[in-house]
Amino acid sequence: MNHNTAPEIITTGDPSSGKKYVLPFILVVSLFFLWGMAHNLDSILIPHLKKACNLNNRQSTLIDTSVFFAYFLMAIPAGMILKKWGYKATMISGLLAFAFGAFLFVPAANNLSYVTFLVALFIIGCGLTMLETSANPYAAVLGDPAKATSRLNLAASFNGLAAMVAPMIGGLFILSGKSHTKEELAAMSEGSRNHYFLEEAASVKMPYITLGIILLVIAVIFYFIHLPEIKTKSIDGEAKGSFFGALRHQHLRWAVIAQFFYVGAQVCVTSFFIRMAQQGGGFDEKTAASYLAIYGFLFTAGRFAGTALLQFIASHQLLSIYAVISVLLCLLAITGSGVIVVYALGGLGFFMSIMFPTIFALGIEGIGDDTKPGSSWLIMSIVGGAILPFGMGTLIDMYGDHIQVGYSIPLVCFVVVLFFGLRGYKIAHR
Incomplete structure (x- = not known):
């Protein structure tokens, strides 16, 4: 955040009470956990879709490329959206894009389409960019300015929690534990081989449908919950950078x-x-x-x-x-x-x-x-x-x-x- 600007929270009611910030902060912290889940599930998806879509290693890394290239392309637009629409609308938009990408895993798995998986991951990456662009500064200013760093560290710890939870969920619900060598796949009949690939791909559907539903629920909660508005006041004029x-x-x-x-x-x-x-x-x-x-x-x-x-x-x-x-x-x-x-x-x-x-x-x-x-x-x-x-x-x-x-x-x-x-x-x- 620019050192020339001072974020100011505009609220109604008693400004001395910090209780009004508790629910908004809990919701914002949930975003840190959710984008942590998205990133850490990618580490499961890479070996899994390599099997399901019969890819080489280079092709499997396009999962990372799709997500991180979305960050690169969306970094500036996300900032513009935040400036125009504000924090609440940007966070809701990010959640909806994230959910849409998660639901796209269903047709991708049904059609065994790696390209559709990549499109879904790119859309998820765009949603994550909007969430990170808005949630990081919002967590910092949501409350006592003297405790901004501790609030950010607390929120970021839930991002770290996701790094532990995502592999557990992925290992339990996505990874099958089955694998075949090239020779074994070649020895299978075409029907058996296609059944194996479809069965592997299908395991991603339930976790990502569940994730998508959770995202929609949180987006609805964000819509109906009052979030304190944040305005940025210039202290010594416009930044010259x-x-x-x-x-x-x-x-x-x-x-x-x-x-x-x-x-x-x-x-x-x-x-x-x-x-x-x-x-x-x-x-x-x-x-x-x-x-x-x-x-x-x-x-x-x-x-x-x-x-x-x-x-x-x-x-x-x-x-x-x-x-x-x-x-x-x-x-x-x-x-x-x-x-x-x-x-x-x-x-x-x-x-x-x-x-x-x-x-x-x-x-x-x-x-x-x-x-x-x-x-x-x-x-x-x-x-x-x-x-x-x-x-x-x-x-x-x-x-x-x-x-x-x-x-x-x-x-x-x-x-x-x-x-x-x-x-x-x-x-x-x-």
Whole structure:
């Protein structure tokens, strides 16, 4: 949020009472959980739809591309919608788009159409962009300004909770535990093969129908519940920052690059987690999903631990330490075998946890009027989640479906993050 603006909540009734904010805040927190569910179910969908739609690794990563490219395309329009319609209408619109995308999973599964799945995920991504664009600042200003940071941390913890819950739900209701080699599929009759593919695809319908119904119910609640209005008052005139002018700050440019690679690394790690646990760790599909839930727990724990450590260690130093450890864990995942490979991936969850907010904060430090456009660049840089997993899938296919080789992509990403923590974060004084 721009440092030149002061959000003001306009309400009726006794402004000294914080009770009126409790229900709106609970509703906003539910959004953090729901978009966390959407993102973390993608880690289940990638190996699952790879089977159901008979895809190669590169094709399966188009799931990530669809969602994160939607973020890239919708980042600016979502901001415009927020400015024109306000927080409540933007959140409801995001929920409706999210629900529509979830319901599209039914015809996609019925027709075994991977393209329809991708369209559905793109629409979900557009809905998520509207939710994140509106819910983050709304949670920050919904109550006592002195407690804004604690409110955001509380809301974000439910996002972390979803990282644990989604793999459990996906493992229970989506993953079948059945898999066939290319040779086994070729030996099947065409009817048996099609039945297998349709049966696999059908398992996504119930979870996504349920999710869609929940989203519609929450959208209706949002419609009927009074939400305090938020107006932004300028303290010292209009901000002078410009979208492209913000890039004159060298440390912001490096932050955008680091964020691109960090988000790409995180999505790469989770997208191939289940297949890595199967191939490198020797686990079955269901067990691999349970370890993905443990990864989610470690990611959440890492965020709390990192927040505590930042009280004693400079943020760029902690970022550098975590990046070095992440590089070493990637090396272990690439060269190791058995359960140690899965432990390495779980460790990555812990040490990646603080990277996004830390890079973000370092990137906008000291850029004054360019804070708001600088923030937009950092949000748009998450397009790395659309591009780098596609590269990882391509590399895996080039090496004959050797998943461990693919983890050299996140390894390189963490080297870029390390450079930012050591040098790139420094503000160039003119």
